[in-house]
Amino acid sequence: MGYAIGVDVGGTFTDVVLSGPDGVAAVAKCLSTHDDPIAGIVTGVTRVLGSADPARVTRVVHATTLATNAVLERTGARVAFVTTRGFRAVVPLGRYARVEEDRYDLRFTPPPPPVAPGDCFEVDERVSARGDVLTPLDPASVRRAAAEIARRDITSAAVCLLHSYAEPAHERQVAAILRERVPHVVASCEIWPEIREYERATTTIMSAYIGPLMASYLSRLRECLAAIGIHAPVHVMESGGGVISAELAAGRAVAAIESGPAAGVLAAAGTGLPDVISFDMGGTTAKACVVRGGRPEITHEFHVGGKGSFGGRRAGTGVPIKTPAIDLAEVGAGGGSIAWLDPAGALRVGPRSAGSSPGPACYGLGGGDPTVTDANLVLGYLSSASIPLSAPLAAKALDRLAGPLGVSREAAAHAVHEIVSAAMASAVHVVTVQRGIDPRGFALVAFGGAGPMHAAGVARRFGITTVVVPAYCGVASAAGLLAGALSTDRVLSRLDAGDPEGIFAGLAAEAAADLGVPEVRVARSVDVRFRGQSHELTVEWSESREELESRFFAKYAQVYGIAQQGEIELVSYRVRVTDASAPAVPATPPPATGARAGIPGRRRAYFPEAGGYADVPVHTRATLDHVAGPAIVEDAESTIVVPPGWHAAPGAAGAVLLTGDGAA
Structure with a gap:
């Protein structure tokens, strides 16, 4: 039986968890090394291994902010954008919502587009929305574009032809010709063949933009791990909570843009409570997400790098990305x-x-x-x-x-x-109250290096009376990585296709081939809208049209608050393919064993309800039985603050359970 390692690189700390056959064996928290993130990873991995044999490590799962940082800091590769003649201005024109202080700026200048206008190229071809060829592809126009891209020393290209989701043949030909002159070429039909040209184009561009950087980074990570004796496969967390191989992550880099936040939500979902709000506060940001029925909410579009977007959910801010992601809100509020x-x-x-x-x-x-x-x-x-x-x-x-x-x-x-507690509460507000969800029926699961210090204060603002602080809360995201199953998603837009089963089968076969595992589970869903409307909702697939309509009507009422019925149409077909042969991840044991005993320490801490500084008990999880606030519970990686009016007691699987009076 071997070991698995989870590595989460954050803006301030790099967290590493070593898990063995019986659960978590060791954890480490060290400062992130921004100039070279791999140096911090190697330090943390070496620390958790201790005297253990690195050859026994069978799996390394990694969550990284590399892709996000590359987009925010504009450090990716220079990209050439190739599209259908007449549409080269789609990306330079872009979309931008004036939010926050931009609303009042009389000299407002939109941010630069992801591709410079001069690096956008056109080729002669045209396909209809139904997949009919209106203008055959002219290979000579493609070769002219390829020659100019090579002359400019542009090493990465994104190909997004009009309606290529309906008929990808032209796009594949263009990509093949470009690859003769350009080292890194990404085609939208290979990344995310879904309707809406602008979003599909930006998604493809971002994959071409960060792909070379991701490939180089993951290659060097494998080399550095091999240098310390670890030759196990390296996996990367997807934005939607699945795990893919490093090779697949390099080729589909856009899928890992939100990989770090996704891991923490999986840790919150693993507490065993059906309805929780995940609250993750690290050194740089705080994130919130709703988990209902044990499953986190998933969105199929988010935005990177926008102002006032709370993690990318406000349309028109930043660069839109069309790929599944755990639907969370993020604010720039952390310990640092x-x-x-x-x-x-x-x-x-x-x-x-x-x-x-x-x-x-x-x-x-x-x-x-x-x-x-x-x-x-x-x-x-x-x-x-x-x-x-x-x-x-x-x-x-x-x-x-x-x-x-x-x-x-x-x-x-x-x-x-x-x-800072109020700023973090705004993230909880976005994923609950703004979406018509009453947060009082949920438990708040708090983790991250700084989360448990602020959790009770955030919960009180919403009348939430239960806070769960899981074991190893300071490195919960790294532990959550090990709970993610090897999986990947595929989508294809076809307006009311005549053979849905054939589409699902093709998508599942393609995804299973990417995973390369002997046995898979396939979850199928479909995007549905009322005929004549422009936007869709994703619902679980059913072969029964009546059942499908019923699910869509219920989802529509849940999202918009209006009971509506009418003729529907199917737009896009989705599958999530998961490795069914992987063994179950062992439960995380409590960080301390034995009877709860010992004498808690004491120190002065400030609580306005107690009149200022007060002498309060300081427990560890080993000494905690039941205590009324004000009190403090210390972990090796985090600290839990129990304010007046709250009680702390041991919970299941080594967690600490805080209960309050619910006064908002």
């Missing part, structure tokens, strides 16, 4: 978020983060700006037990806020704590 005063003298927190370098002031690595971590240290919520933290440096940083605000150091620190 910097507190600052705006020109009007109001206190703000984030979205800028101190990251891992220089990090919060209390890290002693040269950072001087006050952060959320510095505030929590001043308030007494944190200690230097697991990571050395400097209280004097944190106090000095907070004094820089307290002076201009005219308040005490602890009042400034508490204000930072409350403001």
Whole structure:
């Protein structure tokens, strides 16, 4: 029996979990190395292995923000865009919603398009929406485009011809000719053959943009792991919560753009509670997602790099990506978020983060700006037990806020704590209240290095009375990686196709070949809309037209709040193919064993309900039996704050269960 390793690279910390036949064997949390993320990975992997034989590692599962960062920082490859004659301006024109401060900017300049207008090329061809060839492909026009792309030393190309989802033959010919002159070519029919030209084009462009970077990164990761004796296959978490091989991730790089956040949601779904809100607060961002019936919500379109988009759900912001992703909201609020005063003298927190370098002031690595971590240290919520933290440096940083605000150091620190909690609550609001979901019927599952410190405060804002902090909460995303099954998705748009079974069979066979496993499970769904409408809803497939209509009508009422019936049409067909031969992931044991005993420590911590600083008990999971707040429960990777009015007790599988009075 071998080991599996989960690696989650975040903006501040790199988390590594080593799991054996009996569950989690070791965990590590180390600062991310932004100049070379692999260096931090190797440090964490070496730490969790200890004296274990690296040859016994049979699987490495990785979640990375590499693709997202490449899009945000514009560090991907230069891409040439090739499309049908007459449509080269589709991408340069783009779409942009003026949100936040842009609404009032009289000199507003839209962000640059993902491909420069001069790098967009046209070829002679035309296919109708039904797949009929209206203009045959002219290979000479393709060769002219290929020659010009090569002359400009552009090494990556994205091909997206009009209506190629209906008939991909032209697009495949174009890609084949381009590959004679261009090293990296991506065709939309190979990535995501779905209707809507602009979204399909941007999805293909982003795959071409980050593909070379992802391929190089994963190749070097395998080499570095091999250098320390690990020759196991490397898998990558998809945005939709599945796991694919490194080779497939390099070829379909766009599928891994949201890989990091997806892993944490799987960890929350694995707590065993049917209806929960996943709340993940790390060093740079905080993420929230709704899990109903044990399954996270899935979206089939999100946006990368937009303003005010709460993780990419606001149309018209950023670059649209058409690929399945766990539907979460994300805000720039984490332990490393910097507190600052705006020109009007109001206190703000984030979205800028101190990251891992220089990090919060209390890290002693040269950072001087006050952060959320510095505030929590001043308030007494944190200690230097697991990571050395400097209280004097944190106090000095907070004094820089307290002076201009005219308040005490602890009042400034508490204000930072409350403001960042309000910012994170906005993410919960987006995935619940804004979508007509009453959050009071859900439990909040809190994890991440900073999440359990703020969880009770966030829950109280919504009247949520139950908070679950799972075992190994500080590295829960890395642990969640190991719960993801090897799987991949495929889609094909065909307006009311005459042979749905044939389409499903073809998509499943293609996906199973990519997975390369002996036995698979296939989940089928279809995009449905009322005839005459422009947008669809995804529902589980049924061969019975009546049952399919019933599911669509119910979904429509759930999403829009209106009971509606009428003639429907089927637009796109989807499959998710999962490895059915993989063994079940072992349950995670509690991080501490034996009878609950021992004497808790004590320290001063700030709680306004208690009149300021109070002497409170400090438990570990080993000493915790039942305690009323105010209290603190410390983990090696995180800290749980139990405010007045809340109670903490041991839960199932090593979790800590917080219950409150629900006063919002």
